[in-house]
Amino acid sequence: MAHGVSVLALLMVLGTSTLARAQEQELPVSEVAPKIFVHVGEIALMTRENDGATANVGFIVGDNAVAVIDTGGSVHEGERLLAAIRARTDKPIRYVINTHGHPDHVFGNAAFVSRGTVFVGHRNLPQALAVRGQFYTDAFRRIMGEQLLDGVRMIAPTLLVDGTTKLDLGSRTLTVTSWPTAHSDNDLTVLDGQTGTLFAGDLVFLSHLPVLDGSLRGWLKVIDELGTLPAQRVIPGHGPVSEWPAALADQRRYLTKLATDVRALIARGEPITVAAGTAAASERPRWQLFDDYNARNATSAYSEIEWE
Amino acid sequence: MRFRLLCIASALCLMLGVQIAPAATPEANDPWPGLVQDIFNNRPMNDGAEVIGIEMPYRAEDAAIVPVTLRTRLPAGDDRRVLRITLVIDQNPAPMAAKFELGPDANVTEISTRVRVNNYTDVHAVAELSDGKLYMTKTYVKASGGCSAPAGKNAEEARNRLGQMRYRQFARPGQGPASGAREAQIMIGHPSHSGLQMDQVTQLYIPAFFVNELRLWQDDSPVLTMEGGISISEDPNIRFTYVSNGAKRFRAEARDTEGHVFQKEWDVDASGM
Numbered sequence: 001m002a003h004g005v006s007v008l009a010l011l012m013v014l015g016t017s018t019l020a021r022a023q024e025q026e027l028p029v030s031e032v033a034p035k036i037f038v039h040v041g042e043i044a045l046m047t048r049e050n051d052g053a054t055a056n057v058g059f060i061v062g063d064n065a066v067a068v069i070d071t072g073g074s075v076h077e078g079e080r081l082l083a084a085i086r087a088r089t090d091k092p093i094r095y096v097i098n099t100h101g102h103p104d105h106v107f108g109n110a111a112f113v114s115r116g117t118v119f120v121g122h123r124n125l126p127q128a129l130a131v132r133g134q135f136y137t138d139a140f141r142r143i144m145g146e147q148l149l150d151g152v153r154m155i156a157p158t159l160l161v162d163g164t165t166k167l168d169l170g171s172r173t174l175t176v177t178s179w180p181t182a183h184s185d186n187d188l189t190v191l192d193g194q195t196g197t198l199f200a201g202d203l204v205f206l207s208h209l210p211v212l213d214g215s216l217r218g219w220l221k222v223i224d225e226l227g228t229l230p231a232q233r234v235i236p237g238h239g240p241v242s243e244w245p246a247a248l249a250d251q252r253r254y255l256t257k258l259a260t261d262v263r264a265l266i267a268r269g270e271p272i273t274v275a276a277g278t279a280a281a282s283e284r285p286r287w288q289l290f291d292d293y294n295a296r297n298a299t300s301a302y303s304e305i306e307w308e
Numbered sequence: 309m310r311f312r313l314l315c316i317a318s319a320l321c322l323m324l325g326v327q328i329a330p331a332a333t334p335e336a337n338d339p340w341p342g343l344v345q346d347i348f349n350n351r352p353m354n355d356g357a358e359v360i361g362i363e364m365p366y367r368a369e370d371a372a373i374v375p376v377t378l379r380t381r382l383p384a385g386d387d388r389r390v391l392r393i394t395l396v397i398d399q400n401p402a403p404m405a406a407k408f409e410l411g412p413d414a415n416v417t418e419i420s421t422r423v424r425v426n427n428y429t430d431v432h433a434v435a436e437l438s439d440g441k442l443y444m445t446k447t448y449v450k451a452s453g454g455c456s457a458p459a460g461k462n463a464e465e466a467r468n469r470l471g472q473m474r475y476r477q478f479a480r481p482g483q484g485p486a487s488g489a490r491e492a493q494i495m496i497g498h499p500s501h502s503g504l505q506m507d508q509v510t511q512l513y514i515p516a517f518f519v520n521e522l523r524l525w526q527d528d529s530p531v532l533t534m535e536g537g538i539s540i541s542e543d544p545n546i547r548f549t550y551v552s553n554g555a556k557r558f559r560a561e562a563r564d565t566e567g568h569v570f571q572k573e574w575d576v577d578a579s580g581m
Contacts (some may be wrong), residue, residue, distance in 0.1 A: 022325065045453055093406070102455035124463065131455040133424065135371075143453065181462045213455055215462050242337075269478040271420060271547065273375045296369035296456060303373050303422070303543065304462075306495065307469065 003213040011305075026087055027053070027072075027080035027239040032233065032241050033195035035061040035172075037088065039072075039081065040240060042209045045287045046104055048144045048281055053077045055104040056235055058199065059085050060192055062169020065094035069190055069199045072106030074144065075151035078108025093117050095167055097176060099156060099201025099237065100184045101128040101138045102213070109155040120167070120193045121157030122178045124184035133295075161188055179203065182219035183212070189226070196232035198244060206239025209287040210251050216259055223252050254283050262301045263308075275302040339398050340430065347396060347404050348434065348442060356443030358383075360393065360435040364449050368425040371452040372459060372536060373541050377420040379434050380407070389438040393419070397539050399429035401502065405539035415551040418491075419532070422541040424458035424502075427451050446565040460499055462544050469497025469543065473572040480549070488554075493547040494506060494524060496562050502538035517546050521563040526576065527554035552576070 029037040038058040046052040052073020059068045059081070062180035066085060071078040096112045097120040099105055106129070110120065133154035141149040143202060159165070167174040175191040183202040190199040202211065203219075212219070227245040234244045250307065261279040284290045344350060361379040368374040380390045389412070395405045405423050410416045413432040425431075432446045460466050478491040496519060503516020522544065531550050544562075559573040 104455070127463065131459045135457045135459070136455075139451065139453070139457075142451075145353075181464065185462050185464065211455065213461055215465065218462075257448060269476075271375070272373075272422070273363075273365070273377075293454065295365075296452065296454075297368045299373050299375070300461065303541075303545070306499070306545075307472075307474075307543070 003256055018252060025083040026121050027057075027077065027084045029058070029081075029084045032058075032235065033192070033197045036192060036195060036197050037061075038083065038235050038241060039084070041072075041104070041238060043238060045289070045292060046144060047138065048148060051077050051080075052104060052107055052140070052144055052148065053201075055102075056239075056241075057081055057105075058235060060169065060172070060174065060190075060245060061089050061091060062075070062172035064091065064170025066091050067095040067097060067190075068093055068112060069097050070099055070105040071096060071112060073104040073107045075108055075110045076148060076227055078111030082111050083106060083182075088229045093118050094169065097121070097161075097167075097174075097188065097190055097199075098125060099188050099190070099199065099203075100186045101125050101132065102184065102202065102238060103140055105201070105237070106154070107136075107140070107152045110151050110153045113155060116157050119155055119157040120159045120161065120165070120176060122187075122188050123162040124158045124186040126156040126160070128184070128186045129156050159276070177230065179222050179225075180218055181215040183210070184214045184221040187214070187222075189229070190211060191229060191231060196230060196244075198229055198231035198234045200226065200234050200236055202237030204234055204239075205251050206236050206237035206242055206247055207288050208238035209289045209293045210254055210297070211293050212255075212258075212300045215299045216262075216297075217254060220252070220255055220259065223248055223255070223283070254280065254287070257283055258297060258301055259305065260304050266302065266306050272299060272302045275299065310313040314343050317325060317488055324574075333418075338400060338430075339403065340432065343396055343398060343403055343432075347394065351442050353434070353444040354441050356433070356435055356445040359437065359443040360390070360433050360445050362395075362431065362433040362445055362447050364431060364447050366448070369456075371420045371425055371456045372461065374425045374449065375420060375422055376431070377418065380417045380435070382437075390416075391438055392436045394432075394434045394436075395423070396434065397425060397429055398537045399427040400424065402539055403478065404536045404537055404539065407474040407535040409530075409533040409535075411532060411550070413529055414526070414531040416532055416548055418549040420547040421534075422545055423539050424541055425449050425451060426458050431475060454469065458502070460501075463499070464496075466499035466542055470499065471568065471570045473496035473562070473570055475558060475560065475572070475574040477577055478547075488552045489549065490552050491547070491549045492558065493545065494522070494560050496522065496544045496560075498543060498564060500540060500542045500544065506546040517565055519562050519564045522546070523561045525559045526550070526553055527559075529553055529555065531558075 027039045029039045040053045057070040161178045165176045179187045231244040234247045258280040265275045275298045276295040363377040388497045394406045435443045474495040476493045480489050500518040562570045
């Protein structure tokens, strides 16, 4: 009997310490709609100190399976997201959906590689990862350090989305849509029709200055189409979970201003360097990370708009 | 040219792989002496501060599109002439970004283009003068952060634009048409694949495909020639000053690594605009 009790005690100790470890690792998430969990990333550049955890990541639980939407900016963040999932459900993770190929959204992929998990991405995503993957891992090794980058691997999707794909999680169907070049040339959205919840990836930014890595004119068109999606709320790629489609307003204003300013500078014959320093300057007080990204957006916009 | 460029690129890749630990600072391994040997055959470098200027942003905002401006600084009355300018981005996979030949009668004094910057790097401009000497100046550029990469943003559009050419003339403030001073820009639609990226799935290299030569004339008089490499941004774009010889036509011819030849000519606006 005494023997039995001590074994039980030992098991309890083991159990609680494992639990404690799991809790310590868990990425904080909140349930924004029934069985839809989101971690809102820090509005910051990816650094060693923040684990690269700057993008919004989340997961949706169906009756039979789980879908993960973006995996974070490091394998460590991916592992913490996995711990958050496992603390809430033991259903298999059937899909990992990458909304696009930027480091803060895909560097955690390696944490989710397992039999039975299918990686889902835009039809252009494999090419984007092939062309940029090595550069990203080299660049972020310098910024975030060896330890955080060690396990990072570019895991290309095997389920490619070209148009619309339905993913069944059991009594819950997700609509995954690929978009023409906008924020990047490989943007996807995920819509949960049951709750009207839209994961927009970096097609939508709030608070964090929108970052242009695709086509400014394309993005403005996509914003108009996005606005017609039947959603109640949006999980943007960066910034707080917000009401839909009101969440689009700030970003539309900024991108429109950027296009207008750059177009005027080009018409006046001003060089690209002037655009980098002046375009959309009036938007500066309204955004975080403006100084980190606006010159870059203007440079990119200029090289696009001068071909009009 | 292409062979030489790729040799330099692969040699550097090997060097980088072997010698530079990821955390090492670029200064710890200065490639410049080796580049002077490879690109300039170890010819002596003279201080170029009085001869040539180079302007780049301190930080590469977008790794794929970093503006660079080269300005000749020979004072009036100096009877030497700038024959060519070589632009070298030391830490790029293919450091020799471009070589410009300045037309003997065109008096080109300013050249702006856009380059890719892969890393924290010194960027050198080396002018060869009619005195037979090389003059060097340099600047330093910090690599971009975030999701910027020295690669295309819109693969589809880049393909669709292949071979399109545009020409534009600009007003030169304070210089009337009578001075003959002109400023113009040539744009060429081209995806400019560097060929250095490996497809992570197939483990095969994506083939290089870029503009390696661009020649510009006013009537039949050469204005400027650029030998380019993979460090030149997608859709090569060059803006420059020159002096009109009264020509009525401006002509451009570009060649890429797959042997395409793109040619176009435009009427020159006599007003100088």
